[in-house]
Amino acid sequence: MKTAAELLQEKFPEEVVEVTEFRGETTITVKPGRIVDICKTLRDAPETYFRYLSMIAGMDYLPRSPRFGVVYNLYSHRHHNRVTLKALLADDNSPAIDSVVPVWSTANWHEREAYDLVGIRFRGHPDLRRILMPNDWVGHPLRKDYPLRGK
Amino acid sequence: MNGAETMKRTETMLLNLGPSHPSTHGVLRVLLELDGELILRADPDIGYLHRGIEKMCEYRTYHRCMPLMNRLDYLAGEVNLFGFCLAVEKLLGIEVPKRAQYIRVMLAELTRIASHLFWLGTHGHDLGAMTPLFYAFREREKIMDLCEMVSGGRMFPLYCRIGGLAADLPDGFIPAAWDFVKTFPEKHQDYHALLTKNEIWIERTKGVGVMTPDEALDWGWSGPMARGSGINWDLRRDNPYSSYEEFDFVVPLGRNGDTYDRYLVRMEEMLQANRIVRQALEKLADTEPGDVKAKDPRVSLPPKDAVYNDIAGLINHFKLIQEGITPPVGEVYQCIEAPKGEMGFYVVSDGSPQPFRLKIRGPSFINLAAMDKLARGRLLADAIALIGTMDIVLADVDR
Incomplete structure (x- = not known):
């Protein structure tokens, strides 16, 4: 049976940047452009069947460039395994990626959180507002250049 | 005069449920758009307890970081810390002694019972059943006492350590735990008698x-929320950690995916958790007392004898105290079956003593996100039942 990494390398050879293994976990780094297609494939293909999105983490890798990234952790109830999907975003000033809400409804709040705390825009998100911070808050607290005590 | 003119002008009403409302289980505000008593839209407004x-x-x-982990889902404080320690141990590649694994499992399951009891009491109370609260808190109090015995903290024992436990169990704990385990199934009957066949x-x-x-x-959805809908999934059984594969327990499932089924699932989970505690107590008898910390110089302080008489021991001691634990560069995701569902920790290390990034996947946050979907078209009174059945803790939602 094909693993998620093999499946993606076969179907999206242009998109897969890197596959790493660490402590028994597979992390697949992909280009952000076709993230929705990639997620749909991982969700529906019988070899992977990742019907469940565990979490989305917005990342700020300052001082590295590309600075921003989005990490998806997927779980398959059929195979009881996980895969981590990582997309590094090209634009260091206004990071953006397509929303995966059409693939998993649960992505809605995860993406709102990543938008609120890290400042990543999710294109096509149905309701991209701040979620934890107040609506009139300035800045994105989980960015590395945001001071610990605010202001 | 035509019909349209005689009709009264109607508009929907916006209602704030919370942020300080006894049935929102903390500081949650739900903005409800109502047509009479029907909910057209429910928008949970969270973040009042965001502590960053x-x-x-x-x-x-x-x-x-560890004291903060206790304060995520504070009704199951030690379970969160358990998950965090597992994540860092995975990052370091450390194996914890069997005795520590069993004690962790035992505490996690006791905490699960305590968390479910709190849910039972408050959920019942929200829907007009006052009595279950008193019965549930009777047993929860005993679990709090057990937590107090191990470390002095009732809500936040802070007993797990990276690589094991702070100390071995104190004298008198094992008999007290046996006492609880043996009496709990009988007390559990009381809860069933109060609610399960209650018409209201x-x-x-x-x-x-x-x-x-x-x-x-x-x-x-994960945990009891998913199992209430019949999804046969339990991380303890399907992706075992901390020796859960050695334990024998049943994963209860619901059929209809409604609030009543989730109630039955959680009720049965308490009994199963009790079974696991019993097995853990039996297994503990076969382990070496005192063997509760991995003998790995990266996480455990050397014995005092080595600190005083041996330069390597002294350096090891100072490095750990002054600098802390320094995991290798890498990232791991470790999740556990917390009482409310999948509690996950995504830890990214850049090799420094602080995590480069720690993302916490709290089950309450995810469960609450479906509020709008569940509430649409229901009556206002059902919103209270929905908040109760999600078993949210706002500290876990807001982090």
Whole structure:
């Protein structure tokens, strides 16, 4: 049976940047452009069947460039395994990626959180507002250049 | 005069449920759009309890993150810490002694019972059943006492350590735990007697907040919420950690995916948790007392004898105290079956003593996200039942 990494390398050879293994976990780094297609494939293909999105983490890798990234952790109830999907975003000033809400409804709040705390825009998100911070808050607290005590 | 002119002008009403409302289980505000008593839209407004735990952890050593972990889902404080320690241990590649694994399992299951008891009491209370609260807190108090015995903290024992436990169990704990385990199934009958066949309870919960298995997966539900919809999934059984594969327990499932089924699932989970505690106590008898910390110089302080008489021991001691734990560069995701669902920790290390990034996947946050879906078209009174059945803790939602 094909693993998620093999499946993606076969179907999206242009998109897969890197596959790493660490402590028994597979992390697949992909280009952000076709993230929705990639997620749909991982969700529906019988070899992977990742019907469940565990979490989305917005990342700020300052001082590295590309600075921003989005990490998806997927779980398959059929195979009881996980895969981590990582997309590094090209634009260091206004990071953006397509929303995966059409693939998993649960992505809605995860993406709102990543938008609120890290400042990543999710294109096509149905309701991209701040979620934890107040609506009139300035800045994105989980960015590395945001001071610990605010202001 | 035509009909349109005689009709009264109607508009929907916006109602604030919370942020300080006894049935919102903390500071949650739900903005409800109502047509009479029907809910057209429910928009949970969260963040009142946001403490920036993920941000704070980036500035703290791994040890100093641990008290914050207790304060995520504070009704099951030690379970969160358990998950965090497992994540850091995975990052380091450390194996914890069997005795520590069993004690952790035992505490996690006791905490699960305590968390479910709190849910039972408050959920019942929200829907007009006052008595279960008193019965549930009777047993919860005993678990709090057990937690107090191990470390002095009732809500926040802070007993787990990276690599094991702070200390072995104190004298008198094992008999006290046996006492609880033996009496709990009988007390559990009381809760059933109060609610399970209660006509009002059934009316208020059956058919309320129905989730099909496909929807539950789509909405990222885990734990008892998913199992109430019939999804046969339990991380303890399917991706075992901390020796859960050695324990024998049943994963209860619901059929209709409604509030009543989730009630039955959680009720049965308490009994199963009790069974696990019993097995853990039996297994503990076969382990070496005192063997509760991995003998790995990266996480455990050397014995005092080595600190005083041996330069390597002294350096090891100072490095750990002054610098802290320094895991290798890498990233791991470790999740555990917390009482409310999948509690996950995504830890990214850049090799420094502080986590580069710690993302916490709290089950309450995810469960609450489906509020709008469940509430649409239901009565206002059902919103209270929905908040109760989600078993949210706002500290876990907001982090």
